[in-house]
Amino acid sequence: MGRRKIVLIGAGSAVFTQGLVTDFIVSERIGRWEIALVDIDERALQSITTLTKKMVEKKNADIIITSSTNRRELLPGADVVVTTVAVGGRRAWENDVLIPRKYGVYQPVGDTTMPGGISRALRMIPAMLEIARDVKELCPEAYFFNYSNPMTAICTAIKKEIGIPVIGLCHGVIHVEQYLAKFLGVPPSEFKTLGVGLNHLTFLYDLRLKGKDAKPLLLEKLSEQKGLSIHPNLEAFREMGGCDSDTPFYGDNPFSWEFFEKYNVFPAVLDRHVVEFFPERFPAGHYYGKTLGKDAFSFEKVIEYGDREYEKMHKQAIDGSINERLFHRSEGEHEQLVEILHSLYSDDRKVYSINIPNQGAIPSLPYDVVLEMPAIATAKGFIPLFINDVPEIPNSLLHNHISVVNLTVRAALTGDFSMFVEALLLDGSVNTEEIAVSLAKELIEAHREFLPQFSHTEIPSK
Structure with a gap:
């Protein structure tokens, strides 16, 4: 077999790139x-x-x-293209989250939905469309994988405007499968799920351990933890074995577990992401006695971690030695890509959760919407599973958020200020048009250099 070529756009994302290169190095089946x-x-x-x-x-x-630094130099001859870009980097990301705080909107992540995610989409989509145009021109047969957020909005815009296949990848579903397996104390290989949704809002509705329904076991374990955790000192409770370091504790993701108890489906990818799709339930960021993005899933700590990793990358590059720990397989967004490529090229026909257009695979959801759903990786490409039993509650919630994505994409493609405002209102994190207009204006002003589509847009003065 000849040497294949993968082009990674956004390679300065240190953790992702190091993890992916490690996977290629340690894999014994991926080839040259x-x-x-x-x-x-x-x-x-x-x-x-x-x-x-x-x-x-x-x-x-x-x-x-x-x-x-010029992707057009490297794209010709590519077999695989991967995007991990973040327009404006962490400083723009800070604006996405910190500006809405002035309006009483608190987010732990701010890369997918609510004002932070909508704002991010406005600057990400134009840049991603330019990349997609280059892929279409220079390597149209390449597999095109996107990891950049907001995943659903980006993939929707590329499908709508460029018309080339793009596969969105996220480790959210496999991460939650591993989390639930660990919760039960079983090997991850024995625990399987089926789930459908939007990226960061996928509902796992079929959960099985060795082929049998795992929901009763999960609820039983949950009840045990709740019974033990009445202990007045939570840290003492954990030390006593109520939740050891290897067993997830339901209290770290209370909303996800409450949702599971109430609706019999488990949301991926746990509270840090999923709460952002329910802003009406966490007004002003109030979250079980804490504040989202501050003392609950601190946004500032995530930014600090990213800055540290960035500087560590530079230091490692200058340092002559290579730490052996770099070659330990790590969890993260990259972790399934080598396995997916092997399944595609070797026709292993393994099933993965990916983001692709529905096109009838999930009959209860719109035909053209980009969904996160299971698909088989074959030599012909990805073939989605047909799923006709999505429960009513997830189905209804998804319809609402699909509408938010569609408005966001329209605003990003056209520079229509009113569409931006309507997306903020429909999302539910702001409740008056006056606030939505003011917030939209401030976010546009903060990111003006990254928003060419708004350069000639008339922005209301009041």
Whole structure:
């Protein structure tokens, strides 16, 4: 077999790139590859290129590392294209989350929905469309995988405007499967689910352990934890074995567990993401005695972690030695990509949760909507499973949020200020048009350099 080529756009995302390159190095079945790294940040690109070349050299892997700040130089001949870009980086992300706080809107993530996610979509979609146009022109036969958020809005816009297949990947579903298996104390390989939804709002409605319904076992374990956790000192309770370090504690994700108890479906990907789809239940960020994004799933700590990892990447690149820990398989967004590629190229026909257009696979949801759903990775490409039993509550909730995505995409494509405002209102995190207009204006002003579609838009003065 000849050498295949994967182009990673947004390679300055240090954790993702290091994890992906490690997976290629340690995999015994993936074959010979060129990994082409692209990032517009020259310093980040130089550091990640140096670091990954050292990693390849250290393990004597049959991998070629190339890099460029110009993706058009590297896209010709690509077999696989992966995007992990974040327009404006962490500083723009901070604006997405911190500006809405002035209006009483608190988010722990702010990359998918609510004002932060909608704002992010406005600057991400134009950039992602340009990448998609280059893929269509320079490597139209390549598998095109997107990891950038907001996943659903980006994939919807590419489908609508460019018309090329793009597969959205996220580790949310597999992460929750692993979490639930650990909750029961069973091997992850024995625990399987079926789920349908939007990225970060996928509902796992069929949960099985060795082929048998696992819901009664989960509810029994949940009841046991709740009974033990009456202990007045939570930390003492955990130390006493109510929740050891290897067993997830329901109190760390109370909304997800309450949802499961009430509706018999489990939301992926746990509270940090899923609460953002229910802003009406957490007014002003109030969350079980804490505040979302502050002392519950601190946004600032996530930003600090990203800044530290970025600087660590530069330090590792300069340092002559390579720490062996770099080669330990790690969890994260990258973790299934090598396995997926092997299934596609070898026709393993394994099932993965991916984001692709519905096209009738889920009859109860709109035909053209991009859904996160199970599909088989075959030599012909991805073939989605037909699922006609999505429960009523998830089905209804998804319809509402699909409407928010559609308004967001329209605003991003047209620069229509009124569509931005309507998306904020329909999302439910602001409850008056006056607040929505003021918030939309401030977010546009903060990100003006990344919003070419709004350059000629008339923004209300009041």
